[in-house]
Amino acid sequence: MQKALAPDIWTWPEEPLQLIGSRCESCGAVTFPRQRRCPRCSKPQMVDLLLPSHGVISAWTTQGFPPKLPYAGGQTADTFVPFGMALVALGDVVQVEGRLTENDPAKLRIGLEVELRAVPFYTDENGDEVLTYAFEPINAGNTDDGSGR
Amino acid sequence: MSNEVAIVGVGLHPFGRFGDKPALEMGADAIMLALDDAGLEWGDIEIAFGGSSGVSSPDSVTGMIGLTGIPFTRVSNACATSASAVRQAATAIRVGDAEIALAVGMDKHERGAFTGAPSSMAMPDWYGENGQFVTTKFFGMKASRYCETNNISHETLARVAAKAYRNGALNPNAFRRNPMEIEDILNSTMLNYPLTQYMFCSPDEGAAAVVLARADIAERYTDKPVYLRASEVHTRRYGAYEVHASWAAMEENDAPTVYAARAAFAKAGITPKDVDVIQLQDTDAGAEIIHMAECGFCEDGEQEKLLADGATEITGPLPINTDGGLIANGEPIGASGMRQVHEIVRQLRGEAGERQVGGNPQIGFAQVYGAPGVAAASIFSR
Numbered sequence: 001m002q003k004a005l006a007p008d009i010w011t012w013p014e015e016p017l018q019l020i021g022s023r024c025e026s027c028g029a030v031t032f033p034r035q036r037r038c039p040r041c042s043k044p045q046m047v048d049l050l051l052p053s054h055g056v057i058s059a060w061t062t063q064g065f066p067p068k069l070p071y072a073g074g075q076t077a078d079t080f081v082p083f084g085m086a087l088v089a090l091g092d093v094v095q096v097e098g099r100l101t102e103n104d105p106a107k108l109r110i111g112l113e114v115e116l117r118a119v120p121f122y123t124d125e126n127g128d129e130v131l132t133y134a135f136e137p138i139n140a141g142n143t144d145d146g147s148g149r
Numbered sequence: 150m151s152n153e154v155a156i157v158g159v160g161l162h163p164f165g166r167f168g169d170k171p172a173l174e175m176g177a178d179a180i181m182l183a184l185d186d187a188g189l190e191w192g193d194i195e196i197a198f199g200g201s202s203g204v205s206s207p208d209s210v211t212g213m214i215g216l217t218g219i220p221f222t223r224v225s226n227a228c229a230t231s232a233s234a235v236r237q238a239a240t241a242i243r244v245g246d247a248e249i250a251l252a253v254g255m256d257k258h259e260r261g262a263f264t265g266a267p268s269s270m271a272m273p274d275w276y277g278e279n280g281q282f283v284t285t286k287f288f289g290m291k292a293s294r295y296c297e298t299n300n301i302s303h304e305t306l307a308r309v310a311a312k313a314y315r316n317g318a319l320n321p322n323a324f325r326r327n328p329m330e331i332e333d334i335l336n337s338t339m340l341n342y343p344l345t346q347y348m349f350c351s352p353d354e355g356a357a358a359v360v361l362a363r364a365d366i367a368e369r370y371t372d373k374p375v376y377l378r379a380s381e382v383h384t385r386r387y388g389a390y391e392v393h394a395s396w397a398a399m400e401e402n403d404a405p406t407v408y409a410a411r412a413a414f415a416k417a418g419i420t421p422k423d424v425d426v427i428q429l430q431d432t433d434a435g436a437e438i439i440h441m442a443e444c445g446f447c448e449d450g451e452q453e454k455l456l457a458d459g460a461t462e463i464t465g466p467l468p469i470n471t472d473g474g475l476i477a478n479g480e481p482i483g484a485s486g487m488r489q490v491h492e493i494v495r496q497l498r499g500e501a502g503e504r505q506v507g508g509n510p511q512i513g514f515a516q517v518y519g520a521p522g523v524a525a526a527s528i529f530s531r
Contacts, residue, residue, distance in 0.1 A: 006275035021396070029387070032396035033273060040387045040398075059390070061289030062342040063280060068264040072278035082339075085286050087390060087397060095390070095397040097281060105342045110297055121279075132279055 005072070005121060005132040009033040011050065012118050012131065018053050019116065019133065021094060022046040030094040052091035053116035055135070060086040060100065060108050072130070074122050088114055088135050099134040113139050154239040155367035155374035156529070157249075158187025158360035159491045164478040165324040167257075167354050172204050172481075175356035176255035177213045179484075183251070183358035187370045191215040194360070195247035200224045200234035200254035201483035207255060228430060228519025229382055230254060231357070231486025232527055236380040238361050248366060252359045256481035258352035263482075263520075270393045270521045284520055285349060285433070287392040289341025292435025296343055299450040301438060303343050307334040308456045309434035310348045310476055316463065317477025319503040324353050324479040348434035353479030357487035359494075373498045375513075378417035378528040383409040385522030392520035403443075405524035406430075406516060410444040413514075413526035421445040424528075425510035426496045427467060428489035430518040431474040441469070444516055444526065468506045471496060486525065489515040493529050 004012050009032075011018045023030045024038035025045040032051060037044050066073065066080040075081070084100030086108075101119060102108060114135035121132040160182025162175040176199070184191060191214050199207025199221060208221035224234040231254040238250035262285050267277040276282050295301060311331050317323035329347060337346040360370075367374035385391045388402025414420060421444065429444065431437035438452045446467055447455055455461065461469040472478065472492040475485060493513035495501045513529040 005279060006273065009273075009275065029398065030396075059290040059294040060342075061286055061293050061344075062339065063283065063286055064338065064340045064342070065262075067277075067280045067283045068261065070264075070267065070274065070277035070282070071280050073280055083280070085281070085290065087290060089399065092399055094399060097395050097397075099279065099281075110294065 002129045002131055005130050010133055016053060017116055017118060018050040019096060021049045021051050023049040032094055032096045051096065052093055055088040055090040055114055057086045057108070057110055057112045057114060058089045058095055059110065060084060062103055062105060072122055084108060086114070086135060099132065101134050101136040107137065107140065112137050152243040153364035154242050154361050154377045155364045156359055156377060156490070156494055157362045157367050157370040157374055158183040158189065159494045160184070160186055160358045161322055161488060161491045162356040163322040164355035164481060164484070164488065165353055172201065172255040172257040172354065172356065173207070173210050173213065175257070175354065176207065176210050176253050176358070179255070179356040179358040180210065180214060180251065180253050183360045187360040189249065189360060189370060192217055193249055194251045195219060195249055196238070196241045197221040197251045197253065198224050198234040198237045200230040200252065200487070201256055202230060203256050203258065204483070207253065210253070226382070227523055228432070228480070228482060228485065229517050229523045229525040230483045231490070232380065232515070232517050232525030233382055235359055235361070235377070235487065235490060235527070236382060236525070238359070239377050239380055242361060242363050248363045250361045252361070252487065253356065254484035254487040255356035256483040257354040258481060260352070263352055272393055272395065276395055281395070282393060284392050285341045285344070288433045288436060289344050291439065292433065293343050295435060295439050301450070301453055303335060304331060305438065305453050305456050306343060306348055306434040307331040309431065309437045310334045312462060313431065313470060313473050313476035316471055316504060317473030320472045320477070323473045323477045324351070325473070325477045344433050344435060350432055350475035351479045353481055355479070355481040355484045355488070357484045357491050359487055359490050375494045375497050376530050378419065378530050379413040380525065380527045381409045381412040381416065382523065382525045383412065389522060391522030394521070405522055406440055406443040406518050406526070409524040409526040410516060413528050414445065417528040419512060419528055424512050424514045425508065426471060426493060426506050426513045427469045428474070428493060428515040429469055430516055431470055431476050432480070432518070434476070436518065437469065437474065440516055440518065444514070463504055463506055471501065471504045471506060486515065486517045489517070490527070497529060497531050
């Protein structure tokens with residue numbers, strides 16, 4: 001069976017798939033994941049907010065070596081497949097850090113449109129497939145942030 | 150001048166790999182070197198601060214060099230550990246707790262990128278399980294964005310590393326002392342795009358120590374006191390995207406280095422144009438380039454031409470990381486910022502040998518930056 005890496009940070013398996021953040025009722029600041037106090041105004045008036053599932057890349061890189069523990073991916077240097085990482089602006093709400101489904105630098109750039117996905121991450125000791133959230137580039141051919149690339 | 154502080158002694162245990170030698174032994178060596186440099190004895194030190202990430206009780210060093218009963222406090226503040234320890238020692242002098250104080254930094258790290266429990270940085274467990282609790286990934290993100298938006302080429306990144314290895318070759322205390330070609334740096338393994346293996350510093354081992362005195366008595370111990378004109382530590386503000394962050398606000402704010410540098414220059418009454426020798430946190434080649442602008446030494450994007458012109462070389466108008474920086478020295482977290490102080494003091498005294506910058510330097514600047522978003526900027530003058 002499938003299960004979520006962190007069930008409390010997103011709506012999976014419910015549709016539509018969305019990350020769950022929190023919004024400060026006092027000043028409007030938005031965080032991901034949820035937290036109890038506002039990092040801008042310090043007030044404890046945070047309420048849950050479902051975040052947009054569509055966004056654009058505002059910064060990106062690739063992870064070219066297997067992270068040390070507590071990384072759960074389990075690969076060794078021989079089996080590790082580099083993955084893309086990005087900071088994604090979800091609408092005009094908040095920027096969220098997460099994996100990309102694309103790891104080729106030639107296909108990544110600032111301004112690229114992406115959509116939230118649930119992707120297979122690893123198989124745990126019970127044989128269950130653990131899913132994580134990742135952003136998939138969409139409309140790669142017809143976006144332009146003016147960078148000329 | 151009664152609350153001014155001067156550095157009267159510096160000592161450095163080489164950075165690198167030293168087998169079974171414990172960090173505390175390296176710290177003891179660095180302390181003795183700094184005391185010798187100041188012509189002081191351990192018994193003259195009235196208060197001490199020990200910077201370390203891995204040594205839980207740096208004051209244990211007193212068992213090796215003298216159980217004198219002084220207050221000796223551990224300081225642990227990520228890559229700003231050393232700068233924070235020096236600042237604490239200076240503050241102790243300024244408030245009148247001591248006339249002579251010592252700061253020492255020491256660490257002995259295992260190989261490979263730093264890691265730990267995400268909860269130690271107020272991050273959820275899944276952040277580490279998902280492969281995001283990796284400092285180098287943040288540096289890749291920041292460098293790729295900076296290069297893409299400011300037209301900095303990957304060759305310019307490689308120039309930073311090549312300079313570091315070249316300067317390291319002139320520094321007998323450095324970890325990496327073999328010059329490397331730009332092509333070889335560019336073609337080494339891509340760790341976090343656009344940063345390759347030889348564009349990163351490595352965690353390693355080492356120690357450094359600084360003896361500080363109230364400025365009005367400094368000339369008893371040295372004929373070349375170096376005054377600590379400012380030492381500012383800032384943490385991240387709302388809107389800054391920093392190391393180990395699962396999110397960032399839409400409204401963007403400057404990085405903590407910008408605030409620390411600005412505050413240090415204001416406090417010292419000095420401008421970036423006045424600085425003769427510079428130390429910047431070059432965790433990676435991109436960080437040095439970005440910190441040049443964040444500290445006010447150039448505008449965003451100017452680095453491409455400045456580096457092509459050799460401006461940041463020992464012989465250039467903006468000499469940066471004359472001892473090879475973190476890239477050539479590696480980073481024992483607790484000692485790294487004190488290595489910077491050691492090099493600035495050697496340069497301002499005219500004692501840097503083959504690495505000596507010309508023109509009788511009068512003013513030095515040092516900056517550090519680390520997780521989860523802490524920066525320090527310090528200004529030194531003759």
